[in-house]
Amino acid sequence: MMPIARSKTVSAIKSSTVRWLAGAAMIGALAAAPAQAQSAATAKRIAALEARVERLNDRAEIENLTRAYGYYIDKKVWGEVVPLFSDDAVVEISGRGVYKGRKGVETIFRQVIGRGQDGLAAGELSNHMVLQGVTNIAPDGKTASARWRAFIQIGMWQKMGLWAEGTYDLRYVKQNGVWKFSLMRWYGTYFTPYDKGWAQSSFGNNGPSKQFPPDAPQSVQYDSYPGHYVPPFPYPNPVTGREWTPADTDRYSTKGMDPSAAANSAGAGSPLSQEGRPATPPASPQPPR
Numbered sequence: 259m260m261p262i263a264r265s266k267t268v269s270a271i272k273s274s275t276v277r278w279l280a281g282a283a284m285i286g287a288l289a290a291a292p293a294q295a296q297s298a299a300t301a302k303r304i305a306a307l308e309a310r311v312e313r314l315n316d317r318a319e320i321e322n323l324t325r326a327y328g329y330y331i332d333k334k335v336w337g338e339v340v341p342l343f344s345d346d347a348v349v350e351i352s353g354r355g356v357y358k359g360r361k362g363v364e365t366i367f368r369q370v371i372g373r374g375q376d377g378l379a380a381g382e383l384s385n386h387m388v389l390q391g392v393t394n395i396a397p398d399g400k401t402a403s404a405r406w407r408a409f410i411q412i413g414m415w416q417k418m419g420l421w422a423e424g425t426y427d428l429r430y431v432k433q434n435g436v437w438k439f440s441l442m443r444w445y446g447t448y449f450t451p452y453d454k455g456w457a458q459s460s461f462g463n464n465g466p467s468k469q470f471p472p473d474a475p476q477s478v479q480y481d482s483y484p485g486h487y488v489p490p491f492p493y494p495n496p497v498t499g500r501e502w503t504p505a506d507t508d509r510y511s512t513k514g515m516d517p518s519a520a521a522n523s524a525g526a527g528s529p530l531s532q533e534g535r536p537a538t539p540p541a542s543p544q545p546p547r
Contacts, residue, residue, distance in 0.1 A: 312399060313395050313399065316395050316399060316402065316432070316437065317393050317395060319437050320393050320395075320402055320404065320430055320437050321391055321393060323342060323430070323437050323438070323439070324388060324391060324404065324406060324426075324428065325388060326338075326342070327339065327342055327388065327439070328386050328387065328388030328408070330342075331367075331384075331386050332384060332385055332386050333377060333378055333384070334371075334372050334375070334376065334377055334378055334384060335376070335377065336364075336367050336368040336372055336376055337376065339367050340360070340363050340364050340367065340368075342438060342439055343360070343363045343438055343439045343440075343442075344431050344433060344438045344439065344440045345359065345360050346358075346359060346440070347359070347360070347362075347363055347438070347439055347440050347441065347442070348362075348440070348441050348442070349362060349363055349366050349367075349439075349441075349442045349443075350442070350443045350444070350476065350477055351366060351371070351442070351443075351444045351464075352424070352444060352445070352446040352463055352464035353446070353463040353464045353465050353466070353476050354366065354370060354464050354465070354466055354467065354472060354476070355466040355467075355471070355472025355473070355474060355475055355476050356472050356473055356474035356475070356476070356477055357370075357472050357473055358473040358474070359473075362472075362473055365470050366470075366472075369467075369469075369470045370467045370470050379414070380415075381414055381415030381416075381417075382413070382414055382415075383411055383412060383413035383414075383419075384410075384411075384412055385410065385411040385412075386408050386409075386410050387408065387409045387410070388406050388407075388408050388426070389406065389407050389408070389409060390406060390407050391404055391405070391406045392404060392405045392406075392493060394492065394493045399432065400431065400432050401429065401430060401431055401432070401440070402429070402430040402432075402437070403428065403429050403430070403492040403493065404426075404428045404429075404430070404492070405425065405426065405427060405428070405489075405491065405492055405493070406425075406426040406428065407423065407424065407425050407426065408422075408423065408424055408426060408444065409422075409423050410422040410423060410424075411452075413452070418451075419451065419452035419453065420449060420450070420451060420452060420461075421448070421449075421450050421451075421452050421455070421456070422446060422447075422448065422449045422450075423446075423447045423448055424444050424445050424446040424447045424448075425444070425445045425447065425489050426442065426443070426444050427441075427442075427443040427444075427445070427489050427490070427492065428441065428442055428443075429441035429442075443477070443489070445480060445487055445489050446463055446464065446482050447482060447483060447486070447487075448460055448482055448483030449461035449462070449463075449464075449482065449483075450483070456483060460482070460483050460484055460517050461517060461518075462482065462516055462517035462518020463480075463481075463482045463516050463517075463518060465518070480511065480516070481511065481512045481513065481514070481515045481516040482516050482517070484515055484517070485511075485512035485513075485514070485515025485516050486510075486511060486512055486515075487507075487511045487512070488506070488507050488510040488511050489507070490502050490503075490504065490506075490507050
């Protein structure tokens with residue numbers, strides 16, 4: 259074979275090899291693309307599932323926090339109630355006014371509601387059944403809102419008995435991985451003597467304490483039964499997505515029908531708002547015989 263012919267043959271072989279390698283590389287790249295896309299989609303799906311699991315865990319922890327609060331307040335165990343709140347928490351219960359910060363939380367529960375006593379007095383009933391929670395976690399997982407209600411039985415043996423019910427408007431904050439209350443408002447729906455019931459009698463809303471005044475006045479004036487107040491819903495309609503507005507609250511609430519329209523500590527009808535001597539402290543446990 260002539261040198262020139264051999265050179266052309268070698269050149270053709272090299273060119274063909276290069277084209278084959280290029281084609282193989284292209285085929286490999288095309289084959290790898292779906293795998294890479296699938297891998298990215300899988301990673302995205304896993305991240306979404308992890309976020310969902312974390313939100314579900316957040317919801318469970320918030321619901322446990324709220325239910326635990328109900329059990330503690332049942333027995334007036336204030337030493338367990340106060341740590342459930344953040345240091346800058348705001349608490350407003352019925353018409354008592356607004357209490358702020360850790361000191362305010364301690365004051366409204368231990369001094370105003372508990373009247374300076376830890377635990378139930380002998381013969382005292384103070385059941386708070388916290389029910390029907392609807393919880394919403396913020397997208398960042400750091401805050402949350404919720405709406406609950408409390409059905410309440412208050413009593414002193416052979417002295418008095420009271421039914422009450424109302425709505426909790428709650429906000430939560432996650433601090434160092436632990437959920438706490440950052441805002442608690444409780445709007446009393448009704449207060450009524452147990453023997454007559456809501457069909458025949460209704461006490462007025464609670465009023466502010468004179469001995470332990472709030473840090474700020476009641477944030478909203480509203481009617482308890484036989485009037486009614488619809489606190490703003492902190493969540494949109496789960497089907498339509500419609501947000502509740504202040505105009506909606508005005509539309510569905512009454513004005514001037516609270517039994518104690520000018521409620522205060524001395525004049526409000528509810529025994530829960532009356533100040534006076536604290537209830538008899540719990541009896542000391544007796545050693546077994």
